[in-house]
Structures are given as structure tokens and as C-alpha cells.
Amino acid sequence: MPGSASQTAPKTSAGRFFEDFQPGDAIVHATPRTVTAGDVSLYTAIYGPRFAVQSSDAFAKAIGYPTAPIDDLLVFHIVFGKTVPDISLNAVANLGYANGRFLKPVFPGDTLSTTSEVIGVKQTSAGDAGIVYVRSIGRNQRDEIVLSYVRWVLVRKRQPGTPAHAEQVPDLPKAVMPEELAEGCPAIELTAYDDALAGSTFRWGDYAVGERIDHVDGMTVEEAEHQLATRLYQNTAKVHFDAHGARDTRFGKRLIYGGHVISLARALSFNGLGNAFHIAAINGGRHVAPLFSGDTVFAWSEVLETAELPGREDVGGLRLRLVATKNRPCGDHPLKTGDQYAADVILDLDYWVLLPR
């Protein structure tokens, strides 16, 4: 029987603060999510990706998938979104990513859920916040891991004076190793891989370390678009949705989810990387500056490394730096002036893609 109002516990949560995180904590995040063709269409409408494998069941089947897989970044956003209410509701900043691996393709009808483990904490010297490191793991309905990644965020303390847990900083790899890249990619039937349909004649062997590619086109972002996307991922970070509350913040307006920028830049990168059909890993990434509605996103890529994959003759890996800017075309590949990022750079992402050989 329901109780009386005066006895009941408060029903809403203000989210965890820095002192609530202890290394070893395991968190089961809420709201499992069945991914469907509806999500695929929205993802296409929001970013405009044109990679043939994710766009066409017929193309995907011909080369060895059971059907077109869900875009790797859509998987990332859905897995990530679930962590927000538990990890970053009181975050000041999303500081970085590491050791992200896409371990199994996801298909329409699969249900994704996420758990996280706290793997490190480090209070800031000011004592009013601290860095929390978590490894988050996305699983499908068969409990198979589809994605695993580490991120760290700066989280406010509830009260500056409260003692925090003992500092512990995880040792994170600079990059995922080539021998770890192939797991999420089925054997590709190269004879069926049609370059004309894929939109690019450039295979893995055609790219060289140091090569820089301007992705040419610009994409302007509207409030409705990033809000639709971020809600689709069930990401509840209020900075993306509440214009009323945002008026009193540093920026005075809604911030766009950083993952939105990654997806836009990745979609733009089709022009120059049309055969880079699978994201195998995210080595690291930094949201250098915020993006706002009305800004236009441009992008360019640099080939950082090329890798043959052990035991795989079908695909090879390219380690890429993907740089996004706002309101600045990327013909001259803007990045840094000395140690400082150029004013217009908003994203510096280090990731691995697979291409057919």
C-alpha cells in the first residue's frame, strides 16, 4: 500500500557528484533500447552519411553482413547516452575518450544496454571538482559486448569540503593496437565489393601516412536537429535542451552534444574516405571548443598510420585524425598554432577505420 506523503523518499535524483564515485563502482544504466530502422532513417536525416554498407541491405549482404549494420557512431551515441544520468549530470566538461573498441556489429532489432565501471578518480587542486574515469560497456540482448570505451569527465563536488576517494589514475593506451581492430568486422567478400556503388575507387592501399584530405562540404546545424539527435540517444544532459536555464550560463545558450560534431564530421568525411565503411576503434578525442546552433561544420582528415590486420587479407586499417571546425572551410587543414588549437577548431579525434584492400 502506498504510504503518506510525509514519509516518502524524494523521487528525483540530482545525479552523482565527484565524491560519490569510487574506483571499482559498477553502475547499471537505465533504459535498454531496441535499435530499429527508424533510428537508421533519423540518423541519415540528421547527418547525411552515405557509406554503402550501412545504407543498403543488398550491398551489406553481398559483402558478408547478414544485413546492413547500424552505423558505429549511432551505436556509440546510444550506449553513451545511457551513461549521462549516472555519470555526467553534474559534469563541468567531457575531457576525453580512450580505448574505444567496436567489437560486434549491431543490427536493427538488437537491444542495447550499458554498464560502467569507475576506473579512476582524481580531485582537482581547487578541491571543488574532480576527474572521474569510467569504462562503459554496451551489450546487445545476447549479452555480447558490442562497444567498450573509456571516458573521463570533470565532475563537480556536492560540497567543496567533503573528502573524496583516494586518487587513482588509470593507465590508458595511446591507441588501440592493429591486432585489436578486426573483431567487429565480418570477413568481407572483396569480389562483391562494388567501388562504383560505394562511391570511391580508393581502397586501403591508396592512402599514405601523412596524407591530408579536405572533406570540402559544410553543414550548418539547427537547434531542432541536435535536440532531435540527442533525445534519440536518450542523452539527458540539460545543457543541450534548456534554453531558459542556459541564459544564465557562461555561453548564454544551448550547447550542442559533442557526439553530434563527431557524427557530422564523419558523414562529411565520406567525400574522400568513401570506402572507410567501419569504425573499428576510437583512440582518443577532444572536444576543443563548443558548437552552437547556426554554426557550420567543416572537416578534414590526416592519415596517421596504416596497418595490416593479422590474418585478414580482406581489410586494412587506417588510423585517422579527424578535425572539425566551425565556420571555416578546411582547405588548408587548420589545426594548431604552436601548442594552441586554431580558434575555429572544435574537434580533434583519433580513430581507426577499416577499408577493403
Add this chain to the structure above:
Amino acid sequence: MPGSASQTAPKTSAGRFFEDFQPGDAIVHATPRTVTAGDVSLYTAIYGPRFAVQSSDAFAKAIGYPTAPIDDLLVFHIVFGKTVPDISLNAVANLGYANGRFLKPVFPGDTLSTTSEVIGVKQTSAGDAGIVYVRSIGRNQRDEIVLSYVRWVLVRKRQPGTPAHAEQVPDLPKAVMPEELAEGCPAIELTAYDDALAGSTFRWGDYAVGERIDHVDGMTVEEAEHQLATRLYQNTAKVHFDAHGARDTRFGKRLIYGGHVISLARALSFNGLGNAFHIAAINGGRHVAPLFSGDTVFAWSEVLETAELPGREDVGGLRLRLVATKNRPCGDHPLKTGDQYAADVILDLDYWVLLPR
């Protein structure tokens, strides 16, 4: 054979006026609609609901549904949308709802259609308009009733002088009775209901009459968002879409569909009511003030009543008042000053939800 232009009947309808409605009239509304996973994704993108039952096929199956059901309010909007061209094209205002019951879950692939019966008319004293009461019924492709509700609207007369049908005002229940709440909810397998995945540890018994819950977050609405939603429901009320025509209206701009506010408030209410997975009934509701693009919606709830359901040990009912405001957080539960609604209140909804016990 087609005729000559001069003989043909006008092909467009200006909609029914008050004097066209007679108690007993039965109306078959146009455009049956198959609800799909695409609609579910859009609904998620537009409002950001996080109830596990509607989000995850795996979760829904575990507790006793054949697959994830369509959100009850999405069903409501689609059933409602069909009535607009026949009922409220010449409406001045949507005055109220009563006796709304969700009688059967709807699943992707089901086709919904709507019929209405005029159950009352009452001309205003000014004689230029009148209140029309209709019971609208939504059915699936097997002709099973999935939703039934009454609404009343103020409709203009074609000509002030025309005689109207004799006044008849239906006797409507203040609220749906507890024994009428369970029909749309299958038997729930409580042992499989996972609070961590559902996002709340608060079951039916943890809520008490009089308890008030601020849902904390705010959601700003954009023109593109409410237009996408309202078209998705095939609701044709021009006040939502025609900015050109709206310039000469009282507000000078497009009005947002009232149902949009209900869905936003319901999605926000997840924070505090995460286990309230099924809307069983709508007892009544009032759109207190209009919402416009750029406004930010907040919400809070009050527990009005708790009810055990006859013969059901799995779920219990909470009768809630759901209040939405614009541009005003709800920490102090704003509602009325004396008899007057507070200036920022836009919705006052009285409805029943079911929670696991």
C-alpha cells in the same frame, strides 16, 4: 467519364461548423495509419521518453508483452489527429478531455483508424459558436478498440443566425474508476521487472497521496519539432503550420499542438516516475495557456489518488495531476493563485498511470 468543369462539385471542404453537428452523428475519419518502428524513433527523438517498456523489446518481452508497445500518447495523438479535419477545423478552442481509456496495447505494424460520435452540443449565449462534445474511438486492424475518449471543443458557426441543434450536454465521469484501469495492461511478470534497467527503485507502494514531484529538467521547443510531430500525427489544424496566416491572428504566430505539451511533460516526468510505464486513463485535462516556439517546458506532478486494481497483484494505479509550465522551473510546484492559474502554467492534466507493485 469525367464531367465538365462547370458541372463539378467543389472538391475541398471548409470543415464542419457548429450547426452541422447533431447528437448521434457518427463520423468515420479518414486515413487509417500503420504505426511502425519509424514512428517510435521519431517520438523518441521529439520528446526523449525513457520508459524501459516502450524503449526495449527485450525488457517488454521479459515482463509479459509480446514486444515493446507503442507509447500510449503516440497512440493518442494518432487517433486524435484523424478527428481534426472533421471535428475541429473551425474550432476556436479545445476545451477539455474526459473518460479517456487505453484499452489495448498497440504494437508496430498495427493499423489505427478512428470514428467519432457526437454526444452533445451547446450553443454559446452569443450565438456565434457552440460547444461540441464527441466520443472518439481508435481501433486497430482487428477492429479492437485501443482507445476511447471524450473531448469537447468550441466551434464557430457558419452563420451566427442559423438555428443549431437542440442543446444536449453529456454526463461525464470526473475520473475513470480503478476497476476500469487494467484492461490495456497485460499481466506483468514482476520477477523479471528490473528496477536498475527501468531507472527507478520506486514502485507503486512508494508513492503517497499528496506527494509532489518536481521533474527538474526543462525542454525548449523549436518550430521544426512541433511541426514534425503534428504532421506525424496527420493532424491538419492550420494554426500549427501556417506562419503566414498566423500573422493576422491574436497571437501573431504559430500555436503548438496541445498534445505536444502533454508528451513533453510526460517525458520529463520520467525523472521521478520512472516505473509509471503505462498510461491507463485520462480523467480530464485543460490546456491552460498556449505554448510557442522558443519556450521551455518544465513539469511537476502531484499524486491525487492511489488504487489497487481488482484482481491484480502485479500493478497498481496512481492518479496524477501533471502540471506543465513555460519558462519557469517547477521546484515550488506552481499551479494556481486563488482560482486563477499561475501565469506560466500551460497544462493541468489529470490521468492514471500503472506501476509495478
Add this chain to the structure above:
Amino acid sequence: MPGSASQTAPKTSAGRFFEDFQPGDAIVHATPRTVTAGDVSLYTAIYGPRFAVQSSDAFAKAIGYPTAPIDDLLVFHIVFGKTVPDISLNAVANLGYANGRFLKPVFPGDTLSTTSEVIGVKQTSAGDAGIVYVRSIGRNQRDEIVLSYVRWVLVRKRQPGTPAHAEQVPDLPKAVMPEELAEGCPAIELTAYDDALAGSTFRWGDYAVGERIDHVDGMTVEEAEHQLATRLYQNTAKVHFDAHGARDTRFGKRLIYGGHVISLARALSFNGLGNAFHIAAINGGRHVAPLFSGDTVFAWSEVLETAELPGREDVGGLRLRLVATKNRPCGDHPLKTGDQYAADVILDLDYWVLLPR
């Protein structure tokens, strides 16, 4: 093995210029696309069509389709979108359409791909651009032709001085013939065609040549809406997406994809043409003036011709002129003053629809 950066070919394409097109060229366009229920929902959300055949599996099955077919214009936009990177990236203007035929219904799950043949070229007298005529053909995964149409575009030359290929202008029919209209329409079971559910009591025989129908309602377009739509079609024309680059153009802002206007006008035309369930052919069309975000679209239709279809007692054809305007209701059927289009007219489309008899 990947090469060195200095050896590699540029990976992005600037698109074909006028001198690159030679009659007889066959082009395989990139990115096959599986059309799904998700696309249908987005199409509904973006334009608000209410034709029962495309909206309801139950209605479609009752009259002879295996399930609800994809809206003909959604098929058109997806087939068309693929041609943009190869045909019109350097286009100055999209000049016209001819001989468009919808030859087979498309259903969710079908995968569309497009090829084009250059069928004519004609350099302008100024010598800095030229008209390119292409026939584009959309096919499903069984290699069946679902759509075939001709369009011509004005394309810039890479360099004004370069010699172009010899002029060749195709002979294009003014209109598709009645005997060519039925191929994309299965036999319709008239006894099962329910006018009340379809939303109109007017069958083919109720329309007369010369009849003009104002479609009454207006629909205001937002940037987010046309961008979502145009990306959904994987149409990459940068004029629709890049507000930063658009600042230096003639209009100073983003242009809306012409096909967006066609779909809006077609959706509005439901009010007056509710039984015109299938677009059989596009005879010709002209985007008279550009549409921008914030504008409100209105539309009206004129019956140009009526046609019985050889061997078909179930359906008949109406050849319609569909005119769209911006910020101007169409009660007086605006079109031209002398030879000049009225200032507010933005679309003049000549097409065939089928209606039940």
C-alpha cells in the same frame, strides 16, 4: 601496402563540369539505399501526406497491394539524390524534368540504386556553361526499373575556353501517354476501396478538364525540416546545407531543394484530391522561383486532361498542373501575368495521377 603521401591521388572530387559530359556516357551513382518504415515516418513528419494507400498497410492490402507502398515522391527523391554528386554538383540551375514514369511500386525493405545516361549537351552562347540532359533510372534490388525520368541542368564549365562535346538535344515528349500510365499500379479491388477512410468521395469521373482546385492550407518551412529531408535523400547539393558558404551567394542564405516544394504541394493537394493515390508520371516541371526557410507554401491544381487507361476499368488518369506559391494563398489560382509567372509562384508541375473509378 599504402603508398607515401606525396604519391597519392587526390581523394575528393570537385564534381563533373560541363565539358566532362558526353552523350552516351553511362554513370553508376553511389550509395544504394534500403528504404524502410523509418523513411516513411520521416516523410510523413516532414510533409504530412494523408493518402490512405501509402499510410495504411490494411487499406493497401484490401485494394490489391501486398502492403503499403512507399510514396512515389519519396522514391523520386531517393533516386534523384544519388545523381547529385555526379550530375549537378556544379549546376547553376535545375532547368526541367520530362518523361518521368513510376514503373513499379516500391515497398519497405527494397533497395534503390540509380544509373544515368547523358542524352544531350548544349553549350550556352556565353561559353561558360552548358545544358546537360540525363535520363536517370532507379532500380530495386531485383534490378527492376521502378522510376525513369529525364532532367536537364545548367552546368558550369571548368574553364570557359575548353572545347565541349558536340551539341545534341534530345527530343522529349510533352507528356507521357495514357497507355503508359498503368504499369506502376496493381489491379485495384474497387469494392474494397473505402471513400470514407480515403477521405474523399470524389472518384476519377468527378473531375473535369479545366477544373481548378485551391488546396487551402499553408505550410511554413523551417531550415531543420528541409535539411533533414534533403539529407534523408542523401542529396549532397551544398546550397541546401551550408549557411556559411551561402553568405557570399546571390541569395545570401540556404536554398531549399526543389523536390521539397513538390512534396509539400502534393501533400497539400490531398485536400481536394484525396483519392489521387498514385503518381503515374511527371510530364514536366519548372522550379519558377526559390523557396527559403520561413516561407509558407500554398498550392492549387488544374485538371489538364482526363484519360481512361487501356484495359483498366479500375482506375483512370488525371493530368494535373500543380502550382505552388510562397506566402500567398491560392484562392484565385495565381499563375502568370502574360508570359510572366506571378511573383509568388514557385512551382509549375505537370503530372499524371491515378484515381479509382
